[in-house]
Amino acid sequence: MSSVRRSASEAESRRANRADWDRYADEYQATHGDFLGDIGFLWGPEGHTEDTLALLGQVAGRDVLEVGSGAGQCSRWVRARGGRPVGLDLSFRQLQHARRIDVETGVEVPSVQGTATHLPFADASFDVVFSSFGALQFVRDIDQAVADVARVLRRPGRFAFSITHPTRWMFPDDPGEGGLVAEQSYWDATPYVEVDPETGDTLYVEHHRTIGDWVRLLHRHGFTLVDIAEPQWPSDHDRVWGGWSRTRGMLTPGTAIYVADRLA
Numbered sequence: 001m002s003s004v005r006r007s008a009s010e011a012e013s014r015r016a017n018r019a020d021w022d023r024y025a026d027e028y029q030a031t032h033g034d035f036l037g038d039i040g041f042l043w044g045p046e047g048h049t050e051d052t053l054a055l056l057g058q059v060a061g062r063d064v065l066e067v068g069s070g071a072g073q074c075s076r077w078v079r080a081r082g083g084r085p086v087g088l089d090l091s092f093r094q095l096q097h098a099r100r101i102d103v104e105t106g107v108e109v110p111s112v113q114g115t116a117t118h119l120p121f122a123d124a125s126f127d128v129v130f131s132s133f134g135a136l137q138f139v140r141d142i143d144q145a146v147a148d149v150a151r152v153l154r155r156p157g158r159f160a161f162s163i164t165h166p167t168r169w170m171f172p173d174d175p176g177e178g179g180l181v182a183e184q185s186y187w188d189a190t191p192y193v194e195v196d197p198e199t200g201d202t203l204y205v206e207h208h209r210t211i212g213d214w215v216r217l218l219h220r221h222g223f224t225l226v227d228i229a230e231p232q233w234p235s236d237h238d239r240v241w242g243g244w245s246r247t248r249g250m251l252t253p254g255t256a257i258y259v260a261d262r263l264a
């Protein structure tokens, strides 16, 4: 695998990331499943949960959509608290894991295969839409994705999502000291693309927006920004997850959680 910075269309991003998550799903669930918890709502590798951050507001009795739901751990948490969740994910293998855990736990969440840029739901279907490190940083047509969230939300309705903190874009994805030295511009939004050096196939694509880009994007689609949570690294937390580690987490934010409302 080699990585480059170059443009990537929505279709290319979707094709590459679907195949990547299908390939990676078994390893991902084996490595992180216990930490995620089968009925657990984790907002990011720092380990903060919805139980403690309470960013979604009330979910009991509400229709809730999880975009990029993976194996459905967060949606199962919503279900266990009396909500009516639905999951949507690009990867069939991730959804197979969701089904497996549904059966194992007896807490079942309906989920569909699809993409964040074409939500297959009627207008005003949900009270809450959320994504925990789900689709948003894998999508190129982010205006389309946020417009679709606005469309399927009732008013009032809440949209909350966690992403890699935009400032991490400047640093190599290294959990050690190497990950503390900025080596590229925060403002250069040229996508990160992984390529198979033998075939030239695109293997993975990630898209970057600055903090201000996200604020303007939400504003454009009629959202009122409520919060940008930047959870701190807990002093007793030692888990390494990809580029997230105590070494970096004590100095720089690794996760940003945007919370925004469509008002009545």
Ligand SMILES: C[S@@+](CC[C@H](N)C(=O)[O-])C[C@H]1O[C@@H](n2cnc3c(N)ncnc32)[C@H](O)[C@@H]1O
Pocket: 014, 017, 018, 021, 036, 067, 068, 069, 070, 071, 072, 074, 088, 089, 090, 091, 094, 114, 115, 116, 117, 131, 132, 133, 134, 135, 136, 138, 139
């Ligand atoms: C890091 S996982 C997050 C899922 C879950 N919250 C977790 O922590 O395991 C990212 C998920 O986003 C999904 N995804 C990537 N691009 C997507 C897209 N365009 N539309 C919907 N889901 C997408 C992937 O298939 C993957 O399951």
